[in-house]
Amino acid sequence: MNLKPISQQVVTIMGASSGIGRDAALKFAEQGAKVVVSARSQEGLATLVEAIQQQGGEAIAVPADTADFDQVKAVADKTVERFGRIDTWVHAAATSVFATFDRISPEEFKRVIDVNLTGQAYGAMAALPHLKAAKGGSLIHITSMEARRSLPYQSPYSASKHGTAGFLDALRIELKHQGYNNINVANILPSVINTPFYNKGKTKLGVKPTGLPPYYNPSLVTDAILYAAEHPVRDYIVGDVGRLLDLAQRISPSLVDAILLAISFDGQRTSDEKGEEPNNLFEPMQGYDRVEGDFKQLEVPSVTDVIAKNPAAMFSTIALAALGGLSLLLSGASDKH
Known part of the structure; x- marks a missing residue:
């Protein structure tokens, strides 16, 4: 699969006004990509385009609600009209309601x-005709570790992420069957990331919600996105804890149930009182057009992300672990003689 260097790419980013999408737009532009940014927050898009232009990059904004296909298609059409093509489409838009299932309305x-599932499909519908015409490119969808393991208080969000992962699995096979082997369909699954997501989601908990610590910096997810823009990627988990959770869920879902039962109800509640309004569920929410959220003090580094992007390092780590194990075994054997 031949993917262009980022410096030669035209990149469209949905959900770009804050958080991961905003950071990705800034980093793509820093590396020379032409960038089209979209979200509902026109104010957030305006400040983002200004920031990109101030650093010498090229970007335009096309406001859109990802739950409206015509608006999403207009973003793709405007990208091609302005820059002639789409090389990478990044879909990061998301929203949530934090509440037990019995307190969530059908409308919510x-x-x-x-937004989170149908909007992702709309993004693929809008971008794929252009990627097919170009006979290659990257379709990058940001889901969550909740695509692998659902959490209480987040049933619609978890459902949407599971659905997106299933949709992408089907899409990959269809594209291969149709002969589009140069279209990279990537699913990025972040662990808990320090973005304004927890400020903007609707909460019925009576307090501001939080992810289950530890948090990771948004730059880790951005690094994974930029990597997937240039390299074939299928499913990329961001964060050591996410990889451990994925392994535990595969081995014993009932054990993960027991752990979450013990920690996830109190663990997703801060002590900061917060009502249901304001939130970004149906309308954009002003004041949070930034990359990072309020949990910087809970951020930790991730060792396995470096290994995941460097197969040589991964094999070296495995080899060192194997040699270490062999050496202990031989040492134990020699001690017996």
């Missing part, structure tokens, strides 16, 4: 699905 549940 549907809205989360419309």
Whole structure:
């Protein structure tokens, strides 16, 4: 699969006004890509385009609600009209309701699905004709570790992420069957990331919600996105804890149930009182057009992300671990003689 260097790419980013999408737009532009940014927050897009232009990059903004296909298609069309093509499409838009399932209305549940799942499908529908015409490129979808393991208080969000992962699995096979082997369909699954997501989601907990610590910096996810823009990637988990959770879920879902039962209800509640309004469920929410959230003090580094992007390092780590194990075994054997 031949993917262009980022410096030669035209990149469209949905959900770019804050968090991971905003950071990705800035980093793509820093590396020379032409960038089209989209979100509902026109104010957030305006400050983002200004920041990109101030650093010498080239970007335009096309406001859109990802739950509206015509608006999403307009973003793709505007990208091609302005820059002639799409090389990478990044879909990061998401929203949530933090509440037990019995307190979520049908309209709220549907809205989360419309934005997080149907919106992701709309993005692929809008971008794929252009990637097919170019006979290659990257379709990068940001889901979550909740695509692998659901959490209480987040049933619609978890459902939307599971659905997106299933949709992408089917899409990959169809593209291969149709002969589009140069289209990279990547699913990026972040662990808990320090973005304004927890400020903007609707909460019925009576307090501001939080992810289950530790947090990771948004730059880790951005690094994975930029990597997937230039390298074939299928599923990329961001964060050591996410990889451990994935392994535990595969080995014993009931054990993960027990752990989450013990820690996830209190663990997702801060002590900061917060009502249901304001939130970004149906309308954009002003004041949070930034990359990072409020949990910087809970951020930790991730060792396995470096290894995941460097197969040589991964094999070296395995080899060192194997040699270490062999050496201990031989040492134990020699001690017996």
